[in-house]
Amino acid sequence: MPAPRRQRYYFEIEVVAPAKSLCTAHRTGDKFVYPADLGKICPWLRDSMSGALRAMEWGATFSWDYAGTPFAKVSDPNGVSTEFIRCPDPTDHGIVVKITRTALKS
Numbered sequence: 001m002p003a004p005r006r007q008r009y010y011f012e013i014e015v016v017a018p019a020k021s022l023c024t025a026h027r028t029g030d031k032f033v034y035p036a037d038l039g040k041i042c043p044w045l046r047d048s049m050s051g052a053l054r055a056m057e058w059g060a061t062f063s064w065d066y067a068g069t070p071f072a073k074v075s076d077p078n079g080v081s082t083e084f085i086r087c088p089d090p091t092d093h094g095i096v097v098k099i100t101r102t103a104l105k106s
Helices: 043-057
Strands: 009-017 031-034 080-086 096-103
Touching: 009 043, 043 080, 043 096
Parallel strands: none
Antiparallel strands: 009 031, 009 096, 080 096
16 A cells, blocks of 8 residues: 655745844845745744744644734644744844745645
């Protein structure tokens, strides 16, 4: 019996917060396609996203939510899922990105 086909996804990464970040690499509204645009993303931010991206590539959704924050998640491994990751910079330079994963039709 052949192995089941792995679900394929399209990923978009968007800088969503904070609007007045002092980050010199990225601005709110910047968008990137994963993995094609990895070289355009700051290494610190890229590293902080890597674990979530790898898990999401294999269909993972994360059970936590962000109640009481502006970061509302969507979790559908067969449709659209989102996750939010913060840059590790603890100063006012730090930003938050929204990773949107969309399942591709086979």
